[in-house]
Structures are given as structure tokens and as C-alpha cells.
Amino acid sequence: MHKKIRNMAEFAVASGISRPTISKYFNDPSSVRASSRSKIEAALACFDYRPNIYAVNQNRQMTKNIGIVVPYLADPFFAEIVRFIELRCIDAGFAPSLFSSHGEQALEIDILDSLRAIKPAGVLLAPLGRESDKAALESFCRHVPTVLFDSNIEGIGEAFIGSDNYSFVAQTVEYLTRTGEAPCFLEMRHPANPNANKRRDAYLSIMARLQLESHVISIEGRGWRFEEIGHQGGLKLLEQNTLPTNTVLCSNDRLAIGFLAACYEKGIRVGRDSDCDLRVASQDGHPFSRFTCPSLTTAAHDYTAISEHAVATLFQLIESGGRLAQRAEKLFPAQMIMRESA
Amino acid sequence: MHKKIRNMAEFAVASGISRPTISKYFNDPSSVRASSRSKIEAALACFDYRPNIYAVNQNRQMTKNIGIVVPYLADPFFAEIVRFIELRCIDAGFAPSLFSSHGEQALEIDILDSLRAIKPAGVLLAPLGRESDKAALESFCRHVPTVLFDSNIEGIGEAFIGSDNYSFVAQTVEYLTRTGEAPCFLEMRHPANPNANKRRDAYLSIMARLQLESHVISIEGRGWRFEEIGHQGGLKLLEQNTLPTNTVLCSNDRLAIGFLAACYEKGIRVGRDSDCDLRVASQDGHPFSRFTCPSLTTAAHDYTAISEHAVATLFQLIESGGRLAQRAEKLFPAQMIMRESA
DNA sequence: GATTTAATTTGACGCGGGTAAAGTTTTATA
């Protein structure tokens, strides 16, 4: 009875419906008459036929694929946001494909290249940032409807969804200043991510507005191993004993995780209690920031809002045919999380 | 001059080579005469034509796709191993597709389902473990050449590559016992991953062999938020003050990260110095274990060996037509990393 | 029950490239 169905024509015979109608059904089950639909679904139950996606995508102008590209998947921030995004794409009937550039420009270009080959309906792209080949990104975005997130690159992509870096720094600096000494700012000298520069600039401008003396400490190190960089840089700083203030605001949580490890090793007591030597705060709301020692006071990304809005924007972009009247930018403010480190 | 090339026939004309030869070239550039090859590559340089992957895959019995499935991508262990695997697949000319089950059975089934639809040459699967639907996995593996890694499920997949849990526990217990008191063993009562059970059993058997009294402490909590579980469980344990030994071996690093945070909060000094209250060691070699406070002594997976061998096994499986004479199992021993926590 | 409207069927073509057969040219070997 259950002879194997090899293609849509055979399935059409088996279900007693013509092939074009079957085709319509798979593109939109509600577009066929209820009686046909139930016949098809009855047949579907016995024969478990599914259209060949390669044949389908060859003939469709646009696939149901959505590309998701992040710069560094081993960073739990991206892993977390990708989780949200994937689930929302699936719910909307799309097939997400996930790619990580692993911090390498060549790989990012390769990914965009192979992404073009699968003709996705749209792409959610968190670019490498400073390391990105802007010409390559621009060329890609001309061909594929793309929404940028996390890292903004001016003029590239139809929209950008990210966090308002100013809000992060404003909240952390305000909190730290209100509850103690104003912070110095610890960052990588050559950050991979453009958000880092925005945060430093925000720090400088906010400190100026508050008529406070600002101190930016830029530590060496390149790449995406932020914890290690924060650790090494922290050890050096603490050995030199040249921290200008007793309060340190780290540019991001991963740097702070490394820095806290250095503090611990050097016997520096971190926290807001009176017997502590140093307060450390940071920014991102990294999934592990709860479990540092002490737990990390940080300004957190609104993961849910960002992923939700990024996906919604992409869907809207797809529905309007791949182009938006003008490039939309949406920034979400930080959510302050007060913990033990400051 | 640069009229757009729409398909292989047009490209054949443009390059002065017949279409079947072009087709051969793209399947294996070395299979065509050197003179033809250089003509094709010259044309390729001006016209940047690429075969339509949907048309290609429709007609090929087997694609060049490789599926990679992990249970929880937000766990840096998997993120890290995926990085290795992806790069090796790309180097070998395959197109890896990455999926995370996000800890959910339904999603794992969905992924295997859509994976079947893309007709991959092979799949590298790290199953959820206890949460997996074994019947679904078995059915999948009957259709797609699959190599399991990380979590073994007896009889499923053509091969398994993972770590030798016994070696992990043997090394940590040996080290801890040699340098101080024998450890108790801290684990989740309902671990998601079957490795956890193997580690507990190894602990019991090793302690018995050493004629030492064993103490297994099973803490409550389900799911994949191990740090939180370790943290909550740790707080409870330390409040009750009922630890049977001054040395704790955690089943895995993420649990240990949470436990260390609990120790810090409770003012327990962790480390191997004489003024410390507790020694804590663990297992996995988690990327962040270097940055805990104190840094975590742990038995590390041999990431490189595992990913290397998993990929090599899959390639071999693909070359031998999708079936192996018998199910191969390969386990790699741990590499002990001595740090400050024990 | 006649008419309009919507849905379906039939038949046919196209997408882009795999692949096989038969004949032709090139290269390698002796």
C-alpha cells in the first residue's frame, strides 16, 4: 500500500489532486479549497511526502531561507541572541542558517559569498566591525536584503538594530558617581567592535558634562579573546599600581571577567563594601556576569528587544520587497543590573 | 564585454568549452585537461559565474553539505568545538550547516527533519542525551550517514567520538588524593548529558579501588543552566555546612563556576594554600575556567583531537558510502590542567 | 435555476545542471 512517493506528480496521483494544486498547497495551504486540502492532508499522513527543497528553490525567485551571521559565536552574547533569533525565524516559517565569522575577515567574506548562493529571503548580519571588508559588505547588501545588528556600519544594510551605547555608559557612570568615586574607563586600545569606540566617546562626553576628570586606560591586545586581554592588562596595571581612581568601568563584560580574575590573583578586594579596594563595573549583561567573583555590576543589553526587533524589521523588509524607504536605526537602552562588584 | 552569465550553457560559450566539461570542472577541477582548465579559469576571472547550487543538488545523488548539530550552542564548550569542525569541513570542500537544539527535544527532532531534507553527505551529531528521542535519532541515522560526538547513545550512528570520562575522573581524583584529602563528587541529580553519569560511576569505582570512602552530592535542578544550578546548590550546601570533605570534585566546569561563585559569596577561601578552606577541581577545560576566582584546576577535553577525529571519521564514512563495517568508538583521554583552585 | 466567481485540471514549458552515448580530437606510449 505504502509505495514510495518519489515526486510531486506521484503524490498528486496518490492524493487524487492535480499537481499544480498540490504545488499551491505547499506554498500556502489556505489557498486551496477545504475539500482539496483535507484530501491532501489525508494522503500526506500515509505517504509522508515532502517537496524536494532543491527543486523548489531552483524555481522560486526567492527562498524561505534566512541567513544569520555573527562575528564570534564562542562569545555567549552572540550565542544567546542567536537563540532568540533562530526560534523567531522558525516560528515565522523561515529556515535560518547560522554562520560565525570566527573573528576572521576572510571567513566573513566567504560566508557572505556562500550566503549569496543560497538566495536567502533576507539576512541578519552582525559584522566583524573594524575587521570587516566594507566594500564586500556593501556589495553583498546590494544583492541581498540585509538588516545589521550589534555593530553598525554607516550606510550598509537596510536597517540597524542595536544598543544605545551612550545609555550604557550614562547609566553606569551615573550610578558609580552617585555611589562613590567617578570611574576611570578600561578598554582595549584596538577594539574589534565599533561599539567600544562609541562607549569610550560616551564616557568622555559624560565625564565632561559632569565636569569630572576622565581617565581612559587602553590596554594592548587584539582579537576576540577579551578575557585573556583583560586579565593580562589587569595584571600589568595592578603591578604598576597606577590606577587613577578606585573605581573602574570596563568597556565590556568579557574584559571585566579577565580584569576581575587579575584582581583576585593580586589580592585586590573588589566590591562596594567599605573594606574593599576597588569597585568594578561593566557593560553587556553577559550570561556569566552573574557568576564572577564578586558578581558583576553591569549595564545589560536588552537581548529580547534587540532580537525581537531585528527579526521584525527583517520580516518587514522582506515583505516590502527588499528595500526600505530609508535606512532605519533602532537603539535600545541598557538595563542596569546592580550586583556586588560596584 | 561583461554581459551577465545566467547559466552554465552561457558560460560554456563564453569560455569556449563544452558544457559537460564545464560541469566536470566544477565537480573536480583536476579531472579536466590543463589547457581546458586554464581556459575555464580565465573565463571565470572575467565573468564570476558560479553554478546554481539548487540545480546542482537537485541532480546529484549526494550534496556537499555537512550537518553539525549540538545540544546547546550557548555553552562555550560546544561553540569552541564547532569552530574547529566548521573550519575543517570548509577546508575539505564541504559546506557545513550548524544547528543548535537549544536543549529542547522538539527542536532536535525538527532539526533532524530539516536536515534530512537537505540531503547532507554526512552529519556530525552531538545529541541532547537523556532528552533525545532515541527512535527519532535511530530513524534519522538509518537515512543519513551520521557520526555522534560528545554524548554517546549506544547503537546509534556509525561511530562515536568523545572523551574518556573514566580518564577525566581518574586523573582528577588521583591528583586531588595525592596532594591532599580525597574529594567528594558534586553533580546534578538529573544530568542532561550521559557523560555525567559515566563520571559519577567512574568516581565511585575509582574511590572503591583506592579503598577510599566516596561521597556523591547530587544537587537539584534541571536544564542547561549549569552555572545557576551549581550556584544555588552551592549556597545551600555551604549554608548547611555539611560538606563531607575539604575537597570537591565537580562533575563539570560550568557547575564548578557556579559553585565557586557560591564559595566566594559565603567567604569560603578556595585554593590549595594552607590558609584555604576548600579545594575545588572540575572537568571539561571550559574556555572560561582560566578566569574563575581562583582559576580552576580541571581535566580538559582534547578539543582539537576530538574535532579532528570526528571530522576525519565522518569523511571516511562518506567515502565508504555511508556505512561502516562496524560501529567505531574512539575516546580521548583528558589533559590535566593544574591551576589555583586545587 | 441561471449566472457569476472562484477553484481546479490538463497540458506544456522552463529552470539549471547531471549524466550517458557516440563520435572526435588530443595526448601518451611504444
Next chain:
DNA sequence: TATAAAACTTTACCCGCGTCAAATTAAATC
């Protein structure tokens, strides 16, 4: 230089499905 082997060209058909036009049928409206 003759001969065999390898690579190539031409021709043709195939894959599985989207999609269109024309004809047919069913449902909805009055």
C-alpha cells in the same frame, strides 16, 4: 609514426518542481 588511451564535443534526456494558459468544474450569489 602508429596505436591506444584519455579527454573532449555534441546531442539528448533527465531531475522535480514553479508557473502559465485554456478548459473545466465547483461553489456562491441572486
